[in-house]
Amino acid sequence: xxxxxxxxxxxxxxxxxxxxxxxxxxxxxxxxxxxxxxxxxxxxxxxxxxxxxxxxxxxxxxxxxxxxxxxxxxxxxxxxxxxxxxxxxxxxxxxxxxxxxxxxxxxxxxxxxxxxxxxxxxxxxxxxxxxxxxxxxxxxxxxxxxxxxxxxxxxxxxxxxxxxxxxxxxxxxxxxxxxxxxxxxxxxxxxxxxxxxxxxxxxxxxxxxxxxxxxxxxxxxxxxxxxxxxxxxxxxxxxxxxxxxxxxxxxxxxxxxxxxxxxxxxxxxxxxxxxxxxxxxxxxxxxxxxxxxxxxxxxxxxxxxxxxxxxxxxxxxxxxxxxxxxxxxxxxxxxxxxxxxxxxxxxxxxxxxxxxxxxxxxxxxxxxxxxxxxxxxxxxxxxxxxxxxxxxxxxxxxxxxxxxxxxxxxxxxxxxxxxxxxxxxxxxxxxxxxxxxxxxxxxxx
Amino acid sequence: xxxxxxxxxxxxxxxxxxxxxxxxxxxxxxxxxxxxxxxxxxxxxxxxxxxxxxxxxxxxxxxxxxxxxxxxxxxxxxxxxxxxxxxxxxxxxxxxxxxxxxxxxxxxxxxxxxxxxxxxxxxxxxxxxxxxxxxxxxxxxxxxxxxxxxxxxxxxxxxxxxxxxxxxxxxxxxxxxxxxxxxxxxxxxxxxxxxxxxxxxxxxxxxxxxxxxxxxxxxxxxxxxxxxxxxxxxxxxxxxxxxxxxxxxxxxxxxxxxxxxxxxxxxxxxxxxxxxxxxxxxxxxxxxxxxxxxxxxxxxx
Numbered sequence: 072x073x074x075x076x077x078x079x080x081x082x083x084x085x086x087x088x089x090x091x092x093x094x095x096x097x098x099x100x101x102x103x104x105x106x107x108x109x110x111x112x113x114x115x116x117x118x119x120x121x122x123x124x125x126x127x128x129x130x131x132x133x134x135x136x137x138x139x140x141x142x143x144x145x146x147x148x149x150x151x152x153x154x155x156x157x158x159x160x161x162x163x164x165x166x167x168x169x170x171x172x173x174x175x176x177x178x179x180x181x182x183x184x185x186x187x188x189x190x191x192x193x194x195x196x197x198x199x200x201x202x203x204x205x206x207x208x209x210x211x212x213x214x215x216x217x218x219x220x221x222x223x224x225x226x227x228x229x230x231x232x233x234x235x236x237x238x239x240x241x242x243x244x245x246x247x248x249x250x251x252x253x254x255x256x257x258x259x260x261x262x263x264x265x266x267x268x269x270x271x272x273x274x275x276x277x278x279x280x281x282x283x284x285x286x287x288x289x290x291x292x293x294x295x296x297x298x299x300x301x302x303x304x305x306x307x308x309x310x311x312x313x314x315x316x317x318x319x320x321x322x323x324x325x326x327x328x329x330x331x332x333x334x335x336x337x338x339x340x341x342x343x344x345x346x347x348x349x350x351x352x353x354x355x356x357x358x359x360x361x362x363x364x365x366x367x368x369x370x371x372x373x374x375x376x377x378x379x380x381x382x383x384x385x386x387x388x389x390x391x392x393x394x395x396x397x398x399x400x401x402x403x404x405x406x407x408x409x410x411x412x413x414x415x416x417x418x419x420x421x422x423x424x425x426x427x428x429x430x431x432x433x434x435x436x437x438x439x440x441x442x443x444x445x446x447x448x449x450x451x452x453x454x455x456x457x458x459x460x461x462x463x464x465x466x467x468x469x470x471x472x473x474x475x476x477x478x479x480x481x482x483x484x485x486x487x488x489x490x491x492x493x494x495x496x497x498x499x500x501x502x503x504x505x506x507x508x509x510x511x512x513x514x515x516x
Numbered sequence: 517x518x519x520x521x522x523x524x525x526x527x528x529x530x531x532x533x534x535x536x537x538x539x540x541x542x543x544x545x546x547x548x549x550x551x552x553x554x555x556x557x558x559x560x561x562x563x564x565x566x567x568x569x570x571x572x573x574x575x576x577x578x579x580x581x582x583x584x585x586x587x588x589x590x591x592x593x594x595x596x597x598x599x600x601x602x603x604x605x606x607x608x609x610x611x612x613x614x615x616x617x618x619x620x621x622x623x624x625x626x627x628x629x630x631x632x633x634x635x636x637x638x639x640x641x642x643x644x645x646x647x648x649x650x651x652x653x654x655x656x657x658x659x660x661x662x663x664x665x666x667x668x669x670x671x672x673x674x675x676x677x678x679x680x681x682x683x684x685x686x687x688x689x690x691x692x693x694x695x696x697x698x699x700x701x702x703x704x705x706x707x708x709x710x711x712x713x714x715x716x717x718x719x720x721x722x723x724x725x726x727x728x729x730x731x732x733x734x735x736x737x738x739x740x741x742x743x744x745x746x747x748x749x750x751x752x753x754x755x756x757x758x759x760x761x762x763x764x765x766x767x768x769x770x771x772x773x774x775x776x777x778x779x780x781x782x783x784x785x786x787x788x789x790x791x792x793x794x795x796x797x798x799x800x801x802x803x804x805x806x807x808x809x810x811x812x813x814x815x816x817x
Binding site for chain 1: 602605662
């Protein structure tokens with residue numbers, strides 16, 4: 072194999088792809104999307120009026136007022152508001168606060184004509200004067216329920232919050248009625264949070280569970296998408312060369328293996344460029360300074376930082392996974408004449424790529440289980456699953472090494488087989504080859 | 517500089533039980549245009565692909581420049597396959613530079629040669645356009661330039677004239693003549709005998725993967741001449757083939773062409789013909805390559 076020839080082919084492949092609009096739309100689009108996911112909620116909070124205007128009618132007396140008070144003041148809400156004030160000086164936090172709380176409760180006394188009042192409330196909902204009305208009655212309380220009337224009842228989050236607030240209000244009132252002190256009730260009823268610590272060789276550090284999951288999730292899917300998308304690109308590229316009849320012009324002075332290698336190398340570099348831009352964006356977005364500005368947005372998790380060793384593994388597994396899958400895809404492209412024919416066969420490869428997705432939660436939940444260890448050592452799964460394990464919990468070094476070794480061996484075998492199918496396939500036009508024919512190509516090429 | 521010769525000796529290739537090329541030997545010398553002739557499926561493309569090391573022969577050897585072929589010899593060959601195309605999304609200039617670089621030119625050489633050749637074929641203004649924006653005829657020109665950009669000493673063209681418009685046909689013919697006069701070698705395949713007849717110095721006729729005729733065109737004609745006669749006559753022309761020694765007759769331009777068995781004298785046939793026809797003209801005629809071919813295939817089979 073001549074290095075110069077491979078280089079010329081790879082350079083053409085790289086430039087041809089880097090110069091397309093599609094590449095830049097995807098490359099810039101994803102980080103913009105990522106940033107948007109972080110920034111947009113803040114923008115929406117200041118721009119939209121999503122407060123839920125709700126009339127509360129309490130025919131029992133005593134509960135409505137408590138519920139209204141609880142709906143307009145919650146401890147979580149207070150925490151977020153404090154954060155907001157820290158990070159966003161000069162912003163009208165009161166306005167945001169009103170919107171964050173979600174409810175604008177309006178307490179109205181029951182009238183003498185209850186059916187008439189209910190009809191009137193329905194009319195106000197339909198007229199858009201209010202969003203909903205809540206009806207609290209003795210009969211309902213006996214069955215542990217209150218009524219919620221609205222034009223749309225699919226707003227699960229709002230309903231959930233309302234139900235929770237109502238439950239705790241009514242529970243407290245019942246406990247007071249049973250003779251308990253309100254402060255005592257508050258103290259006894261507090262819920263418990265988990266402080267999660269990740270144990271690593273460098274010592275324990277506090278890391279919220281959600282953080283690890285998000286990081287693993289992002290890396291896993293970036294890798295999955297990159298391997299699958301670029302593997303398909305190799306296939307489409309080979310089919311294009313075949314259908315545009317350029318391939319024989321090239322193999323006149325180039326060995327098919329050189330053409331295939333140049334193609335893989337060129338497209339691999341395109342993918343690495345894109346991944347580098349994406350990971351770079353993640354690194355920048357997770358810099359401490361940036362994180363501080365974003366923190367108020369989500370109190371639920373700390374923003375993770377990418378360990379350098381994980382970045383190295385990420386790229387190593389990408390290259391291996393890419394070469395493994397795309398040499399398969401390349402040979403499929405060579406064997407068939409058009410995308411339709413090739414697609415049937417390519418789906419076989421997709422099965423190997425999709426299988427790790429099915430194992431994702433299992434491995435995430437218990438990265439050291441027998442199933443996780445074994446499946447992460449199956450070469451077609453290793454790039455995705457071993458990376459996932461590395462992201463959540465450092466596996467024993469020998470498992471990582473064995474994973475690399477097996478994947479390299481299988482990749483080498485795949486290149487050999489693919490090279491043979493490719494060599495024969497690229498010059499075959501017309502009839503769709505059968506599996507026995509492809510088997511013959513592998514044996515006699 | 518060694519002579520740009522191409523030689524095949526005892527080359528065979530089978531696909532399963534099908535013999536595509538069977539013990540083919542031929543030699544092409546510099547300064548000649550060599551035609552590889554035969555009907556579709558005769559084994560022309562397979563032979564050319566074996567010359568180009570695109571497929572490996574089961575048996576036999578390919579020689580370039582009077583010695584066994586080496587990989588780097590191929591960079592001195594200009595090859596235009598039958599299935600030919602271009603990357604539609606590349607610009608004309610980028611595409612040609614890319615092909616030149618694959619043939620071992622440096623970037624600078626390739627750029628200079630591209631400019632020169634595009635000017636020569638009248639496509640200088642199109643160099644920054646994408647291939648897909650060009651007409652089919654222009655794309656054919658780009659393919660031709662891509663084949664000769666690196667100034668090869670040997671030109672191998674598989675069915676070069678199929679699908680060419682008349683202007684590009686002329687361009688190709690001009691180029692072939694140039695190569696011949698420059699002492700270089702041209703090999704091309706075709707199934708159209710008239711074309712070969714006009715262009716070739718030497719030919720090899722193949723059918724069913726076997727060479728059935730080869731040598732210089734003029735010598736082949738001499739060897740196979742003398743058996744054909746042109747007859748202009750009135751009367752029962754159909755009876756002409758009933759005469760002993762007349763193998764077949766072909767109606768052509770209001771006259772009759774008679775193919776005689778090799779040992780038969782024209783004078784004897786004429787004596788019989790005047791018995792039932794009023795003969796205006798009867799003269800010996802050189803057979804066309806097509807006739808020679810048809811007869812050779814029949815004799816071989």
